[in-house]
Amino acid sequence: xLDRVAAxxxxxxxxxxxxxxxxxxxxxxxxxKPTLRKSWPLLMQQMYSVGVLSLVIIVVSGLxxxxxxxxxxxxxxxxxxxxxxxxxxxxxxxxxxxxxxVTALLFAGRAGSALTAEIGLMKATEQLSSLEMxxxxxxxxxxxxxxxxxxxxMPILALVFSAVGIYGGYLVGVRWLGVDDGAFWSVMQSNVExxxxxVNGIIKSLVFAFVVxxxxxxxxxxxxxxxxxxxxxxxxxxxxxxxxxLGLDFVLTALMFG
Amino acid sequence: MQTAQKSTSNQPQTHSNDxxxxxxxxxxxxxxxxxxxxxxxxxxRIPKGKITAVMGPSGxxxxxxxRLIGAQLRPQQGTITFAGExxxxxxxxxxxxxxxxxxxxxxxGALFTDMTVYDxxxxxxxxxxxxxxxxxxxxxxxxxxxxGLRGARHLMPAELSGGMAxxxxxxxxxxxxxxxxxxDEPFAGQDPIxxxxxxxxIKELNQSLGLTSIVVTHDVAExxxxxxxxxxxADKKVVGHGTPSELEASDDPLVHQFLHxxxxxxxxxxxxxxxxxxxxxxVDNAR
Amino acid sequence: xxxxxxxxxxxxxxxxxVLALLFLGLQAANTSVVTNGETYKLxxxxxxxxxxxxRSPVKVGGVVVGRVSKISLSGDYYEPLVxxxxxxxxxxxxxxxxxxxxxxxxxxxxYIGLNPGFIDDTVEMLKDGDQIYDTKSALVLExxxxxxxxxxxxx
Numbered sequence: 001x002l003d004r005v006a007a008x009x010x011x012x013x014x015x016x017x018x019x020x021x022x023x024x025x026x027x028x029x030x031x032x033k034p035t036l037r038k039s040w041p042l043l044m045q046q047m048y049s050v051g052v053l054s055l056v057i058i059v060v061s062g063l064x065x066x067x068x069x070x071x072x073x074x075x076x077x078x079x080x081x082x083x084x085x086x087x088x089x090x091x092x093x094x095x096x097x098x099x100x101x102v103t104a105l106l107f108a109g110r111a112g113s114a115l116t117a118e119i120g121l122m123k124a125t126e127q128l129s130s131l132e133m134x135x136x137x138x139x140x141x142x143x144x145x146x147x148x149x150x151x152x153x154m155p156i157l158a159l160v161f162s163a164v165g166i167y168g169g170y171l172v173g174v175r176w177l178g179v180d181d182g183a184f185w186s187v188m189q190s191n192v193e194x195x196x197x198x199v200n201g202i203i204k205s206l207v208f209a210f211v212v213x214x215x216x217x218x219x220x221x222x223x224x225x226x227x228x229x230x231x232x233x234x235x236x237x238x239x240x241x242x243x244x245x246l247g248l249d250f251v252l253t254a255l256m257f258g
Numbered sequence: 259m260q261t262a263q264k265s266t267s268n269q270p271q272t273h274s275n276d277x278x279x280x281x282x283x284x285x286x287x288x289x290x291x292x293x294x295x296x297x298x299x300x301x302x303r304i305p306k307g308k309i310t311a312v313m314g315p316s317g318x319x320x321x322x323x324x325r326l327i328g329a330q331l332r333p334q335q336g337t338i339t340f341a342g343e344x345x346x347x348x349x350x351x352x353x354x355x356x357x358x359x360x361x362x363x364x365x366x367g368a369l370f371t372d373m374t375v376y377d378x379x380x381x382x383x384x385x386x387x388x389x390x391x392x393x394x395x396x397x398x399x400x401x402x403x404x405x406g407l408r409g410a411r412h413l414m415p416a417e418l419s420g421g422m423a424x425x426x427x428x429x430x431x432x433x434x435x436x437x438x439x440x441x442d443e444p445f446a447g448q449d450p451i452x453x454x455x456x457x458x459x460i461k462e463l464n465q466s467l468g469l470t471s472i473v474v475t476h477d478v479a480e481x482x483x484x485x486x487x488x489x490x491x492a493d494k495k496v497v498g499h500g501t502p503s504e505l506e507a508s509d510d511p512l513v514h515q516f517l518h519x520x521x522x523x524x525x526x527x528x529x530x531x532x533x534x535x536x537x538x539x540x541v542d543n544a545r
Numbered sequence: 546x547x548x549x550x551x552x553x554x555x556x557x558x559x560x561x562x563v564l565a566l567l568f569l570g571l572q573a574a575n576t577s578v579v580t581n582g583e584t585y586k587l588x589x590x591x592x593x594x595x596x597x598x599x600r601s602p603v604k605v606g607g608v609v610v611g612r613v614s615k616i617s618l619s620g621d622y623y624e625p626l627v628x629x630x631x632x633x634x635x636x637x638x639x640x641x642x643x644x645x646x647x648x649x650x651x652x653x654x655x656y657i658g659l660n661p662g663f664i665d666d667t668v669e670m671l672k673d674g675d676q677i678y679d680t681k682s683a684l685v686l687e688x689x690x691x692x693x694x695x696x697x698x699x700x
Contacts, residue, residue: 038385041548047555055558091573130368133328134382134434135357156562163565166573185572190602190609192574198566 022218029139029147029217042145050111050146051153055160057110058103062094062161065102066168069093073169074177083179087188090169095192095201096257099162101249104208107154108241112216115146116237119220120230128221143217150213151206158205200256207248212241279438279470280304280327285336287319287326296322297333298494304438309464309471311485313478313516318491320474321365324440327472328362329353341437358386360438365446367427369415375402376411379430386434401429405459421452428459438470439463445477453477457484478517482506490516583633584611585673589644589657594625595683596655597646603629603657610635613657629657639668645681655683 073089119142122128131138166188173179192198216237223233282302288295296319304310314320325331327338329345337344340356348356369378379398383389389397402408405425415423424444431439441460445453461484464471475481482488482502490498490505490513498505498513505513514520531537594616603611611631619626641662648655662668662679671677 044548044552044555047558048551052554052558055561095569095573125366125371126364126368127370129325129330130362130364132330133357133360133362134385135354136382136385137354153558156558156565159562159565159569163568166569188573193600194570194574196600198569198574 018222021222022214025139025143025218025221026147026214028137029143039145042141043148046145046149047153050115050149051156054107054110054153054157057106058157058161059164061102061106062099062164063168065098066090066094066165066170067172069098069165070169070172070177074173074179083173083177084183084187086169086173086179087184087186088191090173091166091188091192092197094162094165094169095197097249097253099158099165100201100205100208101245103154103158103161103205104212104245105242107150107157107209108212108216108238108245111150111153112212112237112241113234115150115213115216116220116223116234117230119143119146119217120223120225120233123221123223124225124227124230143221147213147217150216151209154209154212155202155205158201162201196257203256204249204252207252208245211244211248215241215244277306278303279306279341280472281339282323282327283337283339285326285333285338287322287331287333289322295494300336300491300495302489302496302499304470304472305487306470307464307468308486309460309473309484311481311488312472312474312491313476313481313488314491315516316476320476320491321442323491324362324442324472324474327440328357328360358434359436360440361431361434361436362440363424363428363431363442363444365443367415367420367423369418369423369427369430371415373415374411375407375413375415375418375426378415378426379411379433382430382433397433398429401433402426404432404463405429406455419452421448421455424448424452424456425459428456428463432463432467432469435467436469438472441471441473441475443475444473445475445480453480460484478519482517492516584630585633585636586614587629587631587638587671588674588676589627589629589680590619590624590676590678591627591646591680591682592624593682593685594627595646595648595685597627597657597683598655601654601656603631603659605635605659605661610659627657636670638662638671639664640671640675640677641668641679642671642677643679643681644677646683648684 069090070086073086074083077083077085077089119128122142128138128142131141170184174181174184219233219237219240223229280302281304282300285297285300286295287297287300300323302312312320312323322331326333327340327345329338329348332346338346340360343356345353345356369375370381373381376398379401380394383394383397387394398411399408402411405428407422407425407429410418410422410426415426418426444456444460448456457480460471460473463469464484473481473485482505485502488499488502488505489496492512498508498510500508505517508514508517597613597616599613599616601613602609603613611629613627614630615628617626617628618624638659639662643660643662645658645660646655647658
């Protein structure tokens with residue numbers, strides 16, 4: 001009995017230590033003066049693998065989601081004779097919700113899991129320890145550039161997603177189903193607000209970028225350095241990050257538009 | 259000839275007049291809030307400029323010992339000093355400064371998989387100095403020459419054999435001319451030829467560069483030929499130490515069992531378990 | 546060279562992001578009117594504002610000139626007071642201007658319609674912070690039905 005209590009206590013301590021470690025990992029990775037000469041190429045490299053390489057999946061998904069929105073929205077709106085509202089419907093769904101959220105989910109699956117696996121493998125092959133023993137802080141050298149790359153990339157990806165999605169909605173709504181070209185854009189313009197919709201969408205995706213990248217990096221950094229441990233950490237990154245994004249999205253939506 | 263002293267006391271014993279580079283004083287260490295005790299009252303002295311071997315059965319936490327010396331892990335009790343400084347009392351930046359003076363050869367080599375052999379060896383130099391690229395090139399070529407891999411500098415780590423990867427990692431480990439180099443199982447999984455190469459390299463580097471070396475291993479035969487001093491760890495503490503010849507002559511049963519690779523002895527063949535009869539009968543009863 | 550290609554790719558990536566932002570800002574959103582650029586404020590009191598909300602548009606003859614920026618209750622009788630933020634571009638409204646709360650379509654949102662008044666030497670122009678007194682409240686469906694029934698009963 002007492003053994004179980006002790007085991008519970010140990011698990012609790014380990015959990016708290018884990019949360020604290022995640023916090024300190026980020027703090028130590030971000031605090032401190034960066035040396036531009038060394039950090040810049042590292043950041044570029046990570047922006048490339050995290051951002052540029054995610055562009056294709058973002059563009060393709062954005063286009064299709066926009067096209068589906070156009071199609072579904074049209075069939076519903078046409079019953080009310082309100083197909084002119086297709087523009088704002090597509091644009092607002094994308095800018096406020098789908099752009100940031102779907103981008104974050106895709107990002108967690110595409111880039112987040114890759115980050116976790118990469119860092120997990122670096123840990124398993126003792127590359128992180130080796131850096132430490134060389135007197136190079138792996139938090140600065142490995143974690144920090146990846147964090148910033150994710151933080152900068154995701155809002156850009158979300159913007160691209162929304163823009164491509166709106167174009168997809170335009171293709172289906174205007175080119176295919178025959179909604180009036182002028183009405184599509186003008187009704188959209190009179191309903192979409194720069195500050196309220198676009199800036200809030202960017203703020204959302206910045207928050208998601210922070211959380212998803214952080215989770216991915218910490219899961220990799222703290223994983224058990226075995227093949228099972230890495231695969232668990234990768235799965236856990238996708239699951240945790242997706243749940244965190246959806247939960248946070250509700251909170252942010254309530255704060256911004258509620 | 260004297261027999262090996264058994265470490266009944268916890269005090270590090272002075273065995274010669276050598277100055278000690280690393281002193282481990284009575285440390286306790288456990289993983290994960292006491293879940294798994296690794297050391298209890300472990301003490302050691304690593305003499306400067308010598309090769310010290312640390313041996314012991316698998317799973318005894320020899321790698322943990324190196325991580326403690328590198329201050330990647332922190333003992334719950336006791337101190338470790340490197341060149342007179344208590345490494346666990348140092349601040350973060352001082353510690354990173356100190357780590358430039360030591361280096362470690364990991365079991366897997368731990369080469370950075372996204373760089374060529376050349377860039378791997380150049381990495382610590384580029385990180386810690388502002389030297390122009392021509393000088394770095396010279397240094398890297400010299401280091402690679404020392405391990406016989408100058409011709410392989412454009413290969414990626416994935417293209418190297420296990421033995422070559424370890425030699426490349428060794429070149430990287432000595433790139434900054436450290437005072438202390440720690441070898442984690444340098445002989446594990448090597449064929450006899452590359453094993454011979456590594457034994458030769460450890461000895462040569464120690465002599466030519468005046469390095470202090472700690473070799474953690476369980477390959478008795480190889481390490482006994484090059485070690486100046488040997489510690490044997492078992493059961494969370496040092497169970498025997500001395501020069502190789504002293505240990506060979508030791509009549510301590512544990513030391514004897516380990517050095518001669520006997521299957522049963524003070525370190526039992528069986529993992530701790532209830533007796534076989536009880537267990538079989540217990541199964542019978544349950545049925 | 547490899548790092549140069551990487552940098553190029555990242556550069557294009559950032560440019561694509563900026564283009565997307567420009568597209569969204571210029572093509573999808575109404576950047577031309579209000580909330581950015583010079584604005585001034587006008588006030589109007591109504592008996593009933595119906596379904597008017599903050600950020601509802603303010604239109605002149607269907608053209609958006611500003612937005613409702615604040616709705617509050619004022620005075621001893623708790624009358625709804627609407628603050629409108631109007632673009633500085635349209636600063637020449639006379640004080641004979643009237644405002645009414647209108648509905649776009651049967652199910653549409655409510656907005657404020659400004660009807661510019663006549664201009665001659667005797668009237669002054671509205672300035673920042675002025676109040677418009679000629680107001681027409683929102684039509685509330687229940688009131689309409691009530692009025693209709695009442696007028697039927699009189700016949």
